[in-house]
Amino acid sequence: MEITERIDGRTPEEVFYDYRFLGNSRLAKCSEELKVYQTIIFLEELRDLHNLEPILYFGIGPHEAHRADNLKEFYAHNPIEPIETRFPMIETFKYDRDIKSIIENEWGIKLPRMYHLGFSHANCAGRCVRGGYQHYKQLFQVWPHQYQKQEDMEERFRQHFQKNVSILKKDGRPYTLKEYREQILEKLDEGQMQKEYRELLEKEDSHIPCVCTFA
Template sequence: MNRKPVHIAMYSGGASSAFVAYHMVKQYGRENCILLFTDTLWEDEDNYRFMEDTAEYIGVPLTYVVDGRTPEDIFFETKYLGNARLARCSVELKVRQTLMFLEKLRTEQNLEPILYFGIGPHETHRAYNLRDFYADMPLEPVECRFPLIETFTEEPDVRRIITEEWGIRLPRMYDLGFTHANCGGRCVRGGFAHYAQLYKTWPERYALQEEMEEKFRNQQKKNVSILKRGSHPYTLKQLREHFETDPDYLEKLLSMNINMDKEDLQGAPCFICDIEKD
């Protein structure tokens, strides 16, 4: 069956995905494009502001896909606390919702989705993972495109372009020192350094995560945690208490001058390629 192509920018709230969306729309026209955002309901409020500002500049309204549950809901429903090695919240709230949306485009509107990601040359391995994942769909494969890798001969300075040429302020989490803005700093895949930054910047959000983790541990009667140090659980309560007794520990973590496994320290990307394949 012949379907009309529809070009979909996978909007993440970051500068690169907005830049890619702009060039996608410029090439294929507003009427043939969608800006898709899967909302976990934990996002920082300034991310929404940035996405709406850039969508208005691009000239295509943002399409929100919302499951209605938060990551915390997923943890308690699945009885599995997300961590830097596995986060079922991204599977349920991002991956599954995206696949359902794509299937509706095909079956209800006779459209063929083509996905665009703001992944740069320094993350080529993520592009490979995404392409493999979408090529192995249960029903039909989905084409993926990575303009920052495949189209541009040099990676553009997207942050400068958006701030200086578009006149749009970047999400505040860039300036606050976070490596990514997923879930308003509460991303369970963030790692020690990320949670050190969260504690430093928004202790009230850190407290919400600590409270959730303690509630999960008590309710499930399991010695589990969001953070890991080697193969051992390391709770947010322990980390906070460490911060309180050793003022230099926070700076050691933020500067990464501490002996720790890289994945435990830096975390891992929360992305659609994190889904488990059966």
């Protein structure tokens, strides 16, 4: 089959406005609407229009086996007929570093530049609402204009809906990207700020599964 591209037409920010909800590390409606839902529509078209039975392959390694379990469960029950899922990296015990080497050295495909900039993923040109303190620290340091775009987006949403919400959280309360930049990131060279940054990381929930579901 020809490679198929699907597009919703909205940006993540437009999805946030439509739902009146700012995406964060625990709930990202942008991914649900722009990725997962479009996938489900396409899978149904394969069945109904082309009489094909799809199989979904995911590039998830052994260190993320919990994600595989979530995806198997999702596509086995929600919201359409069960679809087979396969995880070749888990089945062949390939880790990210092995796959990246195969892609670049054997297939001759250059990895997205975000990997070379030190990011663990290449989502949304760095502006991923599921990122935490470490992600946004990296974004601020190597791609400051992208950080500023995300900060501006967050501030626009807060002002438009007059809501005290944010992408990040601190002590269970909203902690804006502006506050994070002014209070921590711009002062990381100072010893006390280094201590505050370490304390933030200790409180951060680093076990949030990067799996978005459609409900």
